[in-house]
Structures are given as C-alpha cells and as structure tokens.
C-alpha cells in the first residue's frame with residue numbers, strides 16, 4: 010500500500026505548488042498595484058479576519074463544550090467526598106478564569122480589528138498610566154488570593170489525617186499491574202522486605218513469613234553481607250490479591266501506596282484523586298467512596314462502568330495498560346467477599362491452611378505483632 | 394578592520410576604512426568559507442546557525458508528533474507504507490509501544506531544549522543583543538562560537554541515539570528515575586539513556602557559554618547613551634532568560650551526574666528497595682527517587698520561562714512597532730519580567746504535588762505559584778493597552794505577536810487551575826496538562842519565534858519572506874493550534890492520562906476516539922503548513938523580495954541604523970549614540986523617532 014503514501018505526498022506537493030504560485034503571483038501584483046495599495050488591501054483582509062476568528066472562535070468554544078461536556082467526569086457526580094470539594098473548586102476556578110478569558114480575548118481581537126491601520130487615524134501616544142497599572146496589579150492579586158484561600162482550605166481537608174476508623178488497604182504498583190493487600194483479621198499489615206520477593210513462591214510483596222538469612226549482593230553480584238529476617242506472624246493472615254480492590258460504600262479508606270520497581274501513580278479519576286507510588290518511600294491517600302459500582306453503572310447509564318485505576322506516571326513500555334480495578338460494594342457484600350479470601354501465606358504454604366490442619370498459628374501470635382502499617386519496615390538485624 | 398578590532402571593540406579602527414555603499418561587508422580581510430559560514434565568530438552568523446539547526450530539529454520533532462498522533466488517532470489501523478519509509482520504527486505499519494514512547498520522549502526533549510531553548514534564545518539573543526544594544530559583537534565571540542558547536546555536538550549525539558540497537562531513551566522528557574536509571578526496566582534506559590545524558594550535558598554547556606556571553610554583553614557593551622532603561626524589551630527579556638539559564642542549568646546537570654553515578658557506579662542517590670521483574674532485587678538501598686524530581690524541576694520550571702521570556706520580549710517589541718504606539722507601561726513590563734525571573738525559582742514543586750510532598754510545603758508552593766500569575770496578568774493588560782487606539786499594520790510579524798498574546802492568555806489561565814494543588818490532584822498528568830503547556834509554552838513560544846523571524850528576516854538576509862504564504866501560515870497555525878489543544882482540556886477533565894499508547898482498553902477514557910482522530914488529522918495539516926513556512930524561509934533567502942530601505946518597518950531601535958546587510962562589526966562607522974528610549978512612536982505628531990535622535994527641548998515629556 011505504498012501507493013497511499015505516494016498519493017498523500019502527491020496531494021501535499023500539489024497543495025504546496027498552488028499556494029506557492031498564488032504567493033508568487035500576489036507579489037507581482039503588489040508590484041504592479043503599488044506597494045501601498047497592496048498593503049492596505051491585505052491589512053483590511055487580515056483585520057476582518059480578526060473579527061471572523063473571534064466570532065467563530067467563541068461559537069467554537071460553546072459548540073466544543075456542548076459536544077464534549079457529557080464525556081467528561083463533570084457530567085456525573087464525583088464518586089468521593091473529596092471529589093465533591095474538588096469539583097466545587099473547579100467550578101469556582103472555571104467561573105473566574107472564564108470571565109477573564111472572554112474579556113481579554115474579545116478585547117484583543119476587537120482592538121486588533123477596530124484599530125487597524127487607516128490613513129485618517131493617528132495612534133495615541135500613551136506610554137503609561139500609574140492608576141491603570143496599579144488597578145491591574147491589585148485586582149488579579151486579590152482574585153488569586155480568593156482562589157488560593159479556597160484551594161488551600163480543600164487541600165488541607167483532603168491531605169489531612171484519615172479518620173481513625175478508616176479501613177486500610179495497601180496498593181503496590183509494579184511493571185505493569187497492581188497488587189492489593191488487606192491486613193487480615195488482626196488489622197495489622199505484616200512486615201515485608203523487598204529482597205524476600207519471590208514470584209515463584211507466591212510471595213509477590215516479600216512478606217516475611219519465615220525466618221531467613223539473605224545474602225546481599227553488590228552491583229557485581231558479589232556477596233556483601235547478610236540480613237537476618239525474622240518471620241512476622243502479623244503477615245500470616247494478610248490477604249494479597251491482584252484481582253481488584255474492594256471498598257465499602259460510605260466507609261473511609263486509607264490507601265498505603267507502594268511501588269516495587271519504578272514510580273507509578275494510583276490514578277482514581279472517578280474519585281478525582283491520585284497519588285504517586287514511589288519505590289522505597291510509601292505514600293498515603295484517604296477518601297470515602299460515595300457510590301457502589303452498581304450505583305455508578307446507573308448514574309453513568311453505562312452498564313460496563315468500572316472504577317478503573319489508571320497508572321498516571323510514565324513507568325515503561327506497558328504504562329498504558331497498567332490497569333487496576335476498584336469495586337465499591339455494600340458492607341454486606343464486602344463481608345461476604347472478605348470471608349472468601351485466603352491469606353497469601355496459606356496459598357503459599359497449603360500445609361499451613363487451617364482448613365487442612367489445626368490449629369492456625371497466625372491467630373495466636375497476632376497480638377504480639379507490632380502495630381503500624383506497611384511503611385518501610387525496619388529489618389530486625391539481630392538473630393537470637 | 395581586523396577581527397581583533399571587533400573583539401576588543403575599538404570603534405576608531407573601524408572609521409579608517411574607506412567609505413562605501415550600504416550592502417557591502419565592512420571588513421575586507423580574507424575570510425574563507427570556513428571562517429565565514431562554519432567556524433564563524435560573527436554573532437549574526439552564529440544566530441543563523443542556531444536558527445537553521447533549530448529549524449531542522451523542529452521538523453524532526455514535529456514529524457515525530459505526526460507519527461505518534463497517527464497511532465493515537467488511528468489505533469486500530471495499520472499503515473504498511475510507514476514500514477517502507479521508517480523500517481523498524483513501524484513494524485507491520487504500526488507504531489509499537491517501544492517506539493511510541495521513544496518518539497514521545499524525543500519529541501519532548503527536542504522541542505523543549507533543542508528548538509525552543511537552543512533554537513529560540515540561541516538565534517535571537519545572538520542576533521539582537523549586539524545589534525539592539527549597539528555592540529560590534531558579543532563579549533566573547535569565541536565562547537559564542539563554542540556555544541554553537543557544543544549545541545551542534547549535543548544535537549549529533551542526540552540524533553545518533555535514534556539509530557542504536559536498543560533504541561533512544563523512552564522514559565519521558567522529564568527522565569524520572571528509577572525508570573531512567575535502570576536499563577532492565579525499559580530498553581530505552583540502556584545505551585539510549587547514556588547518549589541522552591551526554592547530549593543534554595553538552596546542551597547545558599552550550600547554554601552556559603551562550604548565557605554568560607549574553608549577560609556580559611548586555612551589562613558591558615551597550616553603546617554610549619544606552620542606559621539599561623533605554624533598552625528595548627527584547628533585550629531585557631533575553632537578559633533575564635540568560636540569567637535564568639545560568640542559575641538553573643547547573644542544577645540540572647548535577648542531577649544528571651548523580652543519575653549517571655546511579656547508572657554506572659553503583660551509587661544509590663535515587664534508588665531504593667527495587668525489585669525488577671526477571672532480574673530480582675537490586676542492591677540499592679536508601680536513595681530517594683523524589684530527589685531527582687526536585688533537581689529536575691529546579692531547572693524545569695525556570696526552563697519554561699527560558700522558553701517563554703524571549704517570545705514575550707519579541708512580541709512586546711513587534712506589537713509596539715506595528716501598533717505605531719509605545720509599549721504601554723515599559724517599567725511595569727521590565728518589573729514583571731524581573732518578578733517572573735525571581736518567582737520562577739520558587740515554584741518548582743508545583744510539579745510534585747502528588748508525589749507525597751508534605752502538604753504544608755505544598756501549600757507554600759501553591760501560594761508562590763499563583764503569585765506568578767500576577768506579573769503575567771500585568772503583561773497581558775499592558776499588551777492589550779498597547780494596541781488600544783493604535784494604528785495597526787498587520788505585518789506577518791504583528792499577526793504572530795497578536796496570536797502569541799491570545800495563546801498566552803488561554804494557556805496562562807489553565808496554569809491557575811494546575812497551580813492550585815486541590816485541582817492538580819485531579820488534573821496532574823492528564824491531557825489537561827498537555828493542553829496547558831502546549832498552548833502556553835509550545836505554541837505561544839513558537840508564535841513568538843515566528844513573529845521574530847518574520848520581523849527580523851529582512852535584517853538577517855536583506856530580503857523579505859513572502860507575505861501571502863505568511864498569512865496562510867499564520868491563520869492555519871492559529872486555528873489549528875486551538876483545534877488541536879482546546880478539546881484536550883476536556884479529555885483532561887475526564888481524567889484521561891497522558892503518555893498512553895492506546896485508550897481503547899479503558900472504559901473510562903475510550904469515549905474520545907473520534908476526537909483523537911480529529912486532533913490527529915488537524916495536527917497533520919498544521920505540520921504540513923509548517924513545512925510551507927520552511928520552504929518560504931529557504932526560498933526567500935535566495936529569491937525573496939529585496940529590502941531596499943534601511944528601516945523597512947519604521948522602527949526606532951538600533952539594528953535598523955546598520956546597513957541593510959551589516960558585516961562583521963555591524964556598523965561601518967562609529968557605533969551610533971543613543972539619546973532616548975526605544976518606544977517613541979506617534980509622539981508629537983511624528984510617526985517615530987529613532988533612538989539615535991537627540992531629545993528636542995520642545996518635545997513633550999512622557
């Protein structure tokens with residue numbers, strides 16, 4: 010199908026040729042007509058085009074809005090409480106900047122048209138005017154203060170501490186997918202260590218399930234010391250899944266965000282939120298989902314609606330496909346789902362499954378486990 | 394006159410040569426092709442070298458965007474003819490993910506640094522500073538020449554990275570580690586990244602050599618009577634641009650050097666707790682990936698003003714000349730340039746609101762970021778007042794200057810959204826950001842550059858560009874730019890992430906496929922029209938209408954007192970003395986009063 014290419018090139022070349030011929034001809038014409046006459050003519054045309062552009066542009070702005078507004082998130086209510094605040098902020102900003110946009114653009118193109126060259130007019134020598142300049146320093150300054158005021162009020166609300174009763178979920182990015190972890194019955198995330206990660210042994214997060222001594226290796230793969238890891242019983246009941254993150258409608262949730270390799274970003278567009286996942290430095294974000302996935306399907310009139318997690322930070326060649334899923338469900342549905350989940354420990358060591366063998370060690374030890382979430386865990390170096 | 398005379402600026406030497414007529418070169422000592430066109434130390438020739446290299450890069454960078462827009466607009470089609478032209482870049486007529494990301498990354502790097510920094514500042518700072526300040530050349534013509542050749546060298550290295558086995562760097566122009574540090578995380582981060590860093594290092598050196606020269610020339614080599622407050626705004630803008638570059642590029646370089654250590658010396662500045670699929674756990678512990686972002690954006694934000702200030706300066710000058718009116722509020726214009734320069738160093742973390750930055754620190758950056766909108770607003774209102782009650786000539790330069798103002802308003806206003814951390818949580822890294830910075834920086838800086846080229850082409854080559862082609866170029870580009878970037882705001886408001894190869898697998902973002910097709914189509918048309926401009930440029934160098942008067946635009950500034958085709962040294966006789974500011978248009982019933990004309994005691998004061 011090289012013909013298409015040649016065809017396109019031919020059209021392009023033809024277009025060039027025609028424009029070029031017209032351009033050349035108009036240059037000769039202007040020599041014949043006299044430069045002054047030619048200048049006046051083209052000046053009139055360009056002046057007229059200024060208003061044409063303005064009018065068509067304004068119509069275009071409205072038309073574009075009509076066409077696309079429904080495809081944005083603004084057409085439906087935000088799915089989180091923070092998102093509602095963000096939408097309010099957005100509307101305030103759109104209102105203020107919108108006014109400025111229309112006023113300045115209209116003035117710009119209108120002045121250009123109105124004050125186009127004319128033999129009769131003399132330009133007005135107007136080099137400065139302190140009153141005007143002070144006016145348009147202070148008015149923008151005050152307006153921006155208003156925007157900063159609202160903005161920071163919401164910002165501190167959103168980034169403030171999560172409510173004490175918030176459910177905790179850990180989400181970890183990797184090339185190219187997401188890993189979700191729930192703390193299990195003890196409500197405590199077990200420790201993990203990145204050198205313990207072993208996909209083959211079902212330990213994609215490096216949970217410290219067993220006592221072990223790990224040999225560190227330097228860049229040349231030579232051994233450079235060892236680390237002693239003690240099993241953390243709090244990790245025995247942690248639920249690890251790649252399927253989806255289940256959240257409860259109306260219950261605040263605090264996400265603990267990690268990355269296993271490069272920087273990713275937990276993008277929750279329907280909740281209007283996002284937060285980077287940085288290797289070595291956990292981040293957090295909390296919010297309260299307001300609608301279940303099922304309700305959202307109705308609100309958006311899209312039976313295929315899902316809360317998708319998009320990776321919003323360039324993370325490699327599969328970046329665009331790094332999709333996660335959030336299922337917002339009712340409390341009952343959540344309890345049901347939760348009951349069906351097996352701890353990752355049990356999946357990795359089927360012989361430890363309480364269903365196969367009694368008693369379960371995890372439950373007994375969990376009280377001793379240190380509190381605190383899965384922030385980068387210090388590794389107990391001493392071995393007894 | 395010898396080159397030495399130029400270098401040391403002894404005007405007496407120049408006056409000794411025989412009087413002769415305009416067009417000829419001032420000095421007659423033997424110049425070889427090499428010293429005149431290649432290793433030239435004449436600021437005007439170096440400016441042209443920067444311009445033409447920059448244009449070459451712009452074509453390459455633009456072409457890359459056409460290719461990846463082809464993928465975005467038509468994700469489910471194949472274009473077998475692409476494979477014929479591009480070989481492995483389009484296997485089976487499709488842009489693969491690997492190539493897509495390589496193209497996007499190179500597009501960004503090339504346009505931001507090699508075109509809108511090197512090409513723009515390099516051209517106009519070199520061309521205008523000596524001519525508008527009244528100097529024979531730069532403070533150090535030799536360093537100036539080196540500046541170009543480092544730029545050229547960087548260009549060659551960057552270009553060569555396109556042809557290596559593992560492909561060029563593909564982690565985005567911001568080059569965040571760990572992705573950019575680990576070859577195992579992305580093939581583009583292998584040799585491609587080493588070449589990228591090398592090229593960028595050479596680019597930084599070029600910028601520093603150039604910038605130091607611009608600063609010292611403006612401070613030390615102004616002609617008699619040219620006080621700082623009589624300088625045209627172009628010079629002020631180019632001066633502040635150079636200051637920004639000199640203070641921020643070294644920080645970027647240091648960030649790159651640490652990155653190189655992490656890549657090759659086993660250090661852990663940016664790396665910690667990393668497990669790579671198929672490789673295993675890496676030894677690095679204790680680094681901070683975010684550190685790089687601080688170093689990067691400490692340049693990165695000033696960089697956007699490095700790109701924009703020259704355009705602002707040229708637009709101010711060209712608006713005033715063609716409105717036949719003084720620029721309104723000259724001191725406010727200088728003051729706002731100054732304010733922008735200072736504030737540009739204090740807002741970098743607004744690119745990092747969602748990295749886990751301390752929320753209080755974030756709030757400080759919100760305040761400072763929105764503060765920077767104040768000087769921007771002052772400039773806009775001053776431009777509007779400049780064309781109020783004017784007598785406007787729509788020269789091609791003027792059209793582009795007006796387009797610049799329109800685009801700067803549109804893009805500046807969306808900055809107010811993004812600078813507000815609350816909204817940035819939602820909009821960060823979506824198409825809203827793409828729309829914002831393309832309009833405010835990409836297109837509007839291009840408009841400033843086009844305005845400059847159309848306006849000063851007669852001074853550069855002694856000929857005019859064809860105006861009919863210029864009008865077509867202007868209107869298609871302005872309309873096209875809005876058609877391409879305006880709807881992207883809506884994509885951003887849908888949360889559509891940037892840097893995605895394909896949206897069709899996303900329930901949340903796939904509703905824009907028609908729009909993407911539309912945008913891609915317009916982008917191709919606009920690109921074709923830029924090629925027409927390139928044609929106009931080269932055609933007019935040789936065949937354009939000849940300039941017959943010394944001051945074709947009726948301009949007050951010094952460059953138009955030099956011969957139509959000035960030689961090395963710029964003025965055949967003594968450098969003219971300056972008696973007034975650069976903006977006496979339509980004063981006391983006179984169309985314009987050149988800067989060289991002494992103040993008449995009866996003149997009205999402003």
Ligand code: HEM
Nearest residue numbers: 697698701743744766805808809811812821822830833834
């Ligand atoms: C009113 C003034 C402005 C404000 C308040 C502002 C604010 C911002 C903010 C907060 C971001 C980060 C958005 C994000 O990544 O989520 C941003 C991005 C950007 N801005 Fe602006 N901006 C302004 C003017 C400008 C100007 C004048 C330029 C260029 C000359 C510019 C160029 C850019 C670029 C290139 C980016 C994107 C960088 C990237 O992530 O790739 N901005 N702007």
Ligand SMILES: [Cu+2]
Nearest residue numbers: 273320324331
């Ligand atoms: Cu990712």
Ligand SMILES: [Cu+2]
Nearest residue numbers: 694741743744
């Ligand atoms: Cu910035």
